[in-house]
Amino acid sequence: MELNALKKMNKGISTAKANRLYWLGRYAERVYLALHLLRKHYDLMIDEDSYAYNDFCYKMGVQNRYVSGEQFITSYLYDTDNPDSIINMLEKVKDNAILLREEIMSETLSYIQMSIFFMKAAKVEGRILSELQTITDFMLAFWGSIDERINNSEIRTIIKFGKFVESSDLHLRFGYPLDRIESINVRLFEALDNNTELCDEINLLAYKNNMVADKYNEPRTLYYLNGLFSA
Amino acid sequence: MIRYRYKYKTHITFSENIFSHHFLLRGIPMESESQKIIQSECSVMPGDQKSFGLDTFGNTVVSGYIGEYHNFFEFSSEGIVDVYQNKISEKLNPLFLYSSKLTQSMSNVSEICSTIRFSESQSVHEKIFIISNEISKALAYMPGVTSVHTSADDALKIGKGVCQDFAHVMIAVCRNFGIAARYVNGFMEGEGYTHAWIEYYCKDAWYGFDPTHNRPADPGYIKLAHGRDYEDCALDKGVFKGLTQQKLEVYLKVEQIQQ
Amino acid sequence: MYSSLVKQRDTVNRWMERFGVRFGIYKNGVFNEQIFPFDPIPRIISNSDWKDLEAGLIQRVNALNKFLCDIYNEKKIVKAGIIPEEFIYSSKGYLAQCEGITPPKCIFSHISGIDLVQSKDGTWYVLEDNLRIPSGASYPMIARDITRKVSPGTFKENEIFDNRNYASLIRKAMDYVNVDDGLEVILTPGRYNSAYFEHSYLAEKAGVLLAYADDLIVEDDIVYYKGLFDKKDRVGAIYRRISDDYLDPLAFEPDSLLGVPNLMRAYAKGNVAIMNALGNGAADDKGLYYFVPKMIEFYLGEKAILKNAPTYLPYFENDKKFVLKNLEKLVIKDVAEAGGYGVMFGRDMDAQRLADVKYLIETEPRRWIAQEVIDFVDLEIMEGEEKVYRKSDLRAFVVSEEETHVWKSGLTRYTRNPASFVVNSSQGGGFKDTWIMKK
Structure with a gap:
């Protein structure tokens, strides 16, 4: 194998690329967390509340287009015509990732590719939710590959920015307590490493200002959070 | 030989602000056996950021870029030319x-x-x-x-x-x-x-x-x-971003100067 | 020597899927990404065969580069009466806008894709030169990466030149022509281009940026990469995967959204290297192909090592007579078309069609070339569990920097349709790895 003794690094992040990186992080995290949250609600649906998916849809902020728990699970996982489905989330991850191959590397991209293949096969084979642990494994491998393969810290930062914004967003929506949100914020700010140029300053101040017990679960907090990234 | 003074101005008004505007202009007389340039000046607005070059046919081209938002574009070229025989x-x-x-x-x-x-x-x-x-x-x-x-x-x-x-x-x-x-x-x-x-x-x-x-x-x-x-050899070409209507006004005056 | 690859071809294909080895195709206006079918049986080229090919390819590309430099400047070859000027000026690929421009380091064709076929007696013939944006090298490159993983024994037993250095060859070519040590980028029209996989894979492997038209900007006749927060980095070399017509809306096709406005101004002033150079179409036109052996003699004072397929130019009266008389035996090609389009076999035409084509040749002689049909060797491919024989060709990649190198591999394409002679990927063919043996 030939080792390249390269004279220089060709580094650069255009606005369009920054946006793709950010959304790559968001969608990838959304897939991972949606599966996680789905498992929790599915557990309730077994013997406690067969309509727990109504609550899931409400919190997730997606249209409740389902008639039964069973139909919800199939459609929400596999239906390519359902804009909110996990398979479509994965397609969105891929849409961004495929445009970033040279930054995230083919190996990283391949976990997304494999997730999509797995989902398509799982739909045909009628697999149940627990078997989608493979997707969770692939997503964890995807995040591992990002840390392992991407040398450019700016690139990593923007993906992580997206990841933690999404994480905080979903945790807020699903009513997690303040300390959980704050621990995600710590990771977000760590990832940014004081690189606040990527942040909208006013939204950042407002978001931080809202991190108190009586305000953090206001809808406005989500608004500030979603306005943090500015490239 | 006849001596002429020329004044040429194109003014484009954009109904909305546009940005990322690249232009390529050819509005400067060409020096040749039949035509000598005595005086020539040109300017581009806004910004007056421009560079000069020759295209493959020897035409002078003025090219440039305006990144910021703007709602008009103006090119003016004026000078004095001596015109000799048609050959x-x-x-x-x-x-x-x-x-x-x-x-x-x-x-x-x-x-x-x-x-x-x-x-x-x-x-x-x-x-x-x-x-x-x-x-x-x-x-x-x-x-x-x-x-x-x-x-x-x-x-x-x-x-x-x-x-x-x-x-x-x-x-x-x-x-x-x-x-x-x-x-x-x-x-x-x-x-x-x-x-x-x-x-x-x-x-x-x-x-x-x-x-x-x-x-x-x-x-x-x-x-x-x-x-x-x-x-x-189009005289003015440009591409920009933004949705807008444009209105083009051209002013041109060429007159003989008595010597 | 490759039986283990045949056995493990499903594993190989799974790896290909995993890496998204695909090419895009438009069918009825809808974009689809398809798997590019891979056949596990490699094309094997012996070392002695390769040495001849290599010498011939280097010679040919050197002459073509000299030709391009000449016709955009002094035009000595026209003045010497070797090529009629009409073949230059009325070639669709000739760009008057490039007259007098000498690209950095005087290289026009940095990456040349020379399409060859081997006849049954073992002779190689050049079918066409691709000096604009030859594509396809990434496929054998990634196929090799995968087959080595899947069947290491195969590569231990056989002594085969590694072909995974293609990206570093490209990178060296970019480094060599780079102006003022600027950034190096691959300019792609985007993911809905048939070769998008290749653009992104080469950017990754060569360590250069993948740029879209919007990422680049020309200011004061210098090209910049637009980063975040108004950061601007000078660009020194652009490996563009956008054709000449769409490269600069202010110089060429005015409605192009894929291009970079005023890129031509920066290029004309020598402020950026563009590979391949603009206007190369003047040399890889099928009409010009006829003259390549003469170019080699004219510029290098050597006899051509590689043969052209026997070609007739209806432009010349004698050739026209011959073509009209022997049309049934010949293949007729439209000089302006590429990718397997505009190719017609005389033997497939009925009387009406023959008469129509004869009329076309009489009225537009410059537009056509006629070639003898070469009886080229068929290669074995796997169809299910069966071995069958199919037509194939070889695209050799030649990279020109300080020296000219031939990549020790190539893209072998084959037809899947047994009756077809056209092996282009846009026409539904597959590909093989190409092994160049060390001994």
Whole structure:
């Protein structure tokens, strides 16, 4: 194998690329967390509340287009015509990732590719939710590959920015307590490493200002959070 | 020799702000045997960020970029030019013998060519007058019917056009008869708009001819740029971002100066 | 020597899927990404065969580069009466806008894709030169990466040149022509281009940026990469995967959204290297192909090592007579078309069609070339569990920097349709790895 003794690094992040990186992080995290949250609600649906998916849809902020728990699970996982489905989330991850191959590397991209293949096969084979642990494994491998393969810290930062914004967003929506949100914020700010140029300053101040017990679960907090990234 | 003063200004007003605006302009007279530039100045607004260069045909081009939002664009060019005889001695670039995108010889061009008969003894100059007479019959001057993308063949089909179409048809016919010809952009004496005519090659020199007025391009013509057809030497091209309506105003004044 | 690859071809294909080895195709206006079918049986080229090919390819590309430099400047070959000027000026690929421009280091064709076929007697013939944007090298490159993983034994037993250095060859070519040590980018029209996989894979492997038209900007005749927060980095070399017509809306096709406005101004001033150079179409036109052996003699004073397929130019009276008389035996090609389009076999035409084509040749002689049909060797491919023989060709990649190198591999394409002679990927063919043996 030939080792390249390269004279220089060709580094650069255009606005369009920054946006793709950010959304790559968001969608990838959304897939991972949606599966996680789905498992929790599915557990309730077994013997406690067969309509727990109504609550899931409400919190997730997606249209409740389902008639039964069973139909919800199939459609929400596999239906390519359902804009909110996990398979479509994965397609969105891929849409961004495929445009970033040279930054995230083919190996990283391949976990997304494999997730999509797995989902398509799982739909045909009628697999149940627990078997989608493979997707969770692939997503964890995807995040591992990002840390392992991407040398450019700016690139990593923007993906992580997206990841933690999404994480905080979903945790807020699903009513997690303040300390959980704050621990995600710590990771977000760590990832940014004081690189606040990527942040909208006013939204950042407002978001931080809202991190108190009586305000953090206001809808406005989500608004500030979603306005943090500015490239 | 006649000395002219020219003042040329184009002003584009955009109804909405635009940005990321690249432009490429050719609005500066060309130095040649038949034309000497005594004085020349130009400016671009807003910003006046511009660079100069020569394109492959030797035309001066002014290019630049305006990144910020703006709602107008103005180019002005003014100066003094001495115009000599209507002849530019030059070695022939064979390129001008071959058809280009807008001067391709299709059925309508072939048809007009078939109506033209030359005799052996006629000089190129005589042939040019014969061709131009024939074009005057085939094409009527009428603005607003054709566009900058109209080819010679299409203009003939429509039977109407402006100076650009007359020039394209003339060039297509000339090249069909083996006479090298090229497209010329420039100013005419008086007040009004920019004009287009042609140059044809005879022996060792180019001669200007104005098919729209069916006469030699002399006197009263100041040449800016030339090429195979309009596309090689368009006076102002630009691309920008933003949705907008644009309004173009052109001011041109060319007058003789007494010496 | 490759039986283990045949056995493990499903594993190989799974790896290909995993890496998204695909090419895009438009069918009825809808974009689809398809798997590019991979056949596990490699094309094997012996070392002695390769040495001849290599020498011939280097010679050919050197002459073509000299030709391009000549016709955009002095035109000595026209003045010497070797090529009629008409073949230059009326070639669709000739760009008057490039007259007098000498690209950095005087290289026009940095990456040349030369398409060859081997006849049954073992002779190689050049079918066409691709000097604009030859594509396809990434496929054998990634196929090799995968087959080595899947069947290491195969590569231990056989001594085969590694072909995974293609990206570093490209990178060296970019480094060599780079102006003022600027950034190096691959300019892609985007993911809906048939070769998008290749653009992104090469950017990754060569360590250069993948740029879209919007990422680049020309200011003061210098090209910049637009970064975040108004950061601007000078660009020194652009490996563009956008054709000439769409490269600069202010110089060429005015409606192009894929291009970079005023890129031509920066290029004309020598402020950026563009690979391949603009205007290369003047040399890889099928009409010009006829003259390549003459170019080699003219510029290098050597006899051509590689043969052209026997070609006739109806432009010349004698050739025209021959073509009209022997049309049934010949293949007719439209000089302006590429990718397997505009190719017609005389033997497939009925009387009416023959008459139509004869008329076309009489009325537009410059537009056509005629070639003898070469009886080229068929290669074995796997169809299910069966071995069948199919037509194939070889695209050799030649990279020109300080020296000219031939990549020790190539893209072998084959037809899947047994009756077809056209092996282009846009026409539904597959590909093989190409092994160049060390001994």
